[in-house]
Amino acid sequence: MELARKIEILAESAKYDVSCSSSGVENNTRQGTVGSTAVSGICHSFTPDGRCVSLLKILFTNACIFDCHYCINRKSNAIPRATFTPQEIADLTMDFYMRNYIEGLFLSSAIIKNEDYTCELLIKALRILREEKGFRGYIHVKAIPGADEKLIEELGFLADRMSVNVELPSRESLKLLAPDKDPYALYKPMKQITKKKQEESYLPMVVKKGPSFVPAGQSTQMIIGASPESDRSIVKISENLYQRYDLKRVYYSAYIPVNQDSLLPAVNSEPPLLREHRLYQADWLMRFYRFSADEILTEEKPNFNLYLDPKANWAVQHYDQFPVDLQTAPYERLLRVPGIGPKGAQNIVKARKYYRLHLNDLKKLGIVIKRAQYFISCNRETPAGLIKDPEWIISSLISSKQYNTLKQLNTQSTSEQLSLFDVERFEHAKAKG
Numbered sequence: 548m549e550l551a552r553k554i555e556i557l558a559e560s561a562k563y564d565v566s567c568s569s570s571g572v573e574n575n576t577r578q579g580t581v582g583s584t585a586v587s588g589i590c591h592s593f594t595p596d597g598r599c600v601s602l603l604k605i606l607f608t609n610a611c612i613f614d615c616h617y618c619i620n621r622k623s624n625a626i627p628r629a630t631f632t633p634q635e636i637a638d639l640t641m642d643f644y645m646r647n648y649i650e651g652l653f654l655s656s657a658i659i660k661n662e663d664y665t666c667e668l669l670i671k672a673l674r675i676l677r678e679e680k681g682f683r684g685y686i687h688v689k690a691i692p693g694a695d696e697k698l699i700e701e702l703g704f705l706a707d708r709m710s711v712n713v714e715l716p717s718r719e720s721l722k723l724l725a726p727d728k729d730p731y732a733l734y735k736p737m738k739q740i741t742k743k744k745q746e747e748s749y750l751p752m753v754v755k756k757g758p759s760f761v762p763a764g765q766s767t768q769m770i771i772g773a774s775p776e777s778d779r780s781i782v783k784i785s786e787n788l789y790q791r792y793d794l795k796r797v798y799y800s801a802y803i804p805v806n807q808d809s810l811l812p813a814v815n816s817e818p819p820l821l822r823e824h825r826l827y828q829a830d831w832l833m834r835f836y837r838f839s840a841d842e843i844l845t846e847e848k849p850n851f852n853l854y855l856d857p858k859a860n861w862a863v864q865h866y867d868q869f870p871v872d873l874q875t876a877p878y879e880r881l882l883r884v885p886g887i888g889p890k891g892a893q894n895i896v897k898a899r900k901y902y903r904l905h906l907n908d909l910k911k912l913g914i915v916i917k918r919a920q921y922f923i924s925c926n927r928e929t930p931a932g933l934i935k936d937p938e939w940i941i942s943s944l945i946s947s948k949q950y951n952t953l954k955q956l957n958t959q960s961t962s963e964q965l966s967l968f969d970v971e972r973f974e975h976a977k978a979k980g
Contacts, residue, residue, distance in 0.1 A: 557608070563619060564655050602687075607636065613725065636675075666698040670701055688708075699739055700743065700760070705758075711767055741765075747759065777849035828856050869923075872927065885944075
């Protein structure tokens, strides 16, 4: 098969994987002449100074031995198949890099023959890049669950970041929709990477020589909408992953219906993109705003209000804790106010040391007034003309069309998020299997 055709097939197959980012690494100790990891990124990420950076994002092979219901590359699908050689991957990466098309490589793979064989192929490709071609640029590689621990470790010393995709939010769903995969095997590489990173951190700087083990850490991805877990379940799982495995990121991928299957949403249904967006917002709250999963969603209300972002939704539901006086409130309380981010909260804390704040100062401090105004006061002064009623605030924060839709949903007999699934059929299949 011609190389151009391989690229066409395998780049197309790779587009469903969103678990890629290059944040967290600025330099390394690899000896080489080409490439840089300084303040850069991949996968059309954005650096802190606003630059958009890209990568060669590709699968090593889409010839998979597994038959996961939700995957376009499942072995039972009649699609074109292709497999690169390690040399082709290395040559492609260098060719794209030297043409200034990319800043790094994101390499994933389906499972060909078995897990160890697939991992060995990835290692060969990265060894050619690092050792023969002197490439020091950013490499994000997917760990192969089920591969031997020594292979995972060898792969980790060649890459900047590794990701181990948990695929689906719950082990029960994974067992049902990916019967060939061992749910427990998915978490084994995560644990190994975490342990190895901890061991490396204990070594004194004078002992650390040569490349570091996964210097940019690890991440994972969950497919959202292929199984009927609640938003609360997903957020709780993410919180647990951050705490147990020190992940850099959990990525959420709205399921794109590509296979006709009784256990999956219909092929003509829309991907739950807004739900994916709300999950990313909730993830941000946990990582940067000091929210816990139990605060974001409760057992009584386990799904997001799709018309209101999670932070504003929490504030409206806990309106008894507002208004927050910006002159006296601690930093942690300021972070709870919609329209105030970490940088804005820091600006407030710094500014109030030197003078008394007034409402007209807030815009200069980076506060989004049109959102924050319902929840703040300055020296007991509140914005004039605001009605302190949660429902009125909701109607002000969202469009009138969305608000009317929300009211209609609230008057229905159930408060559950609308589902794309025949839940009874899904539960019956899970019980059988």
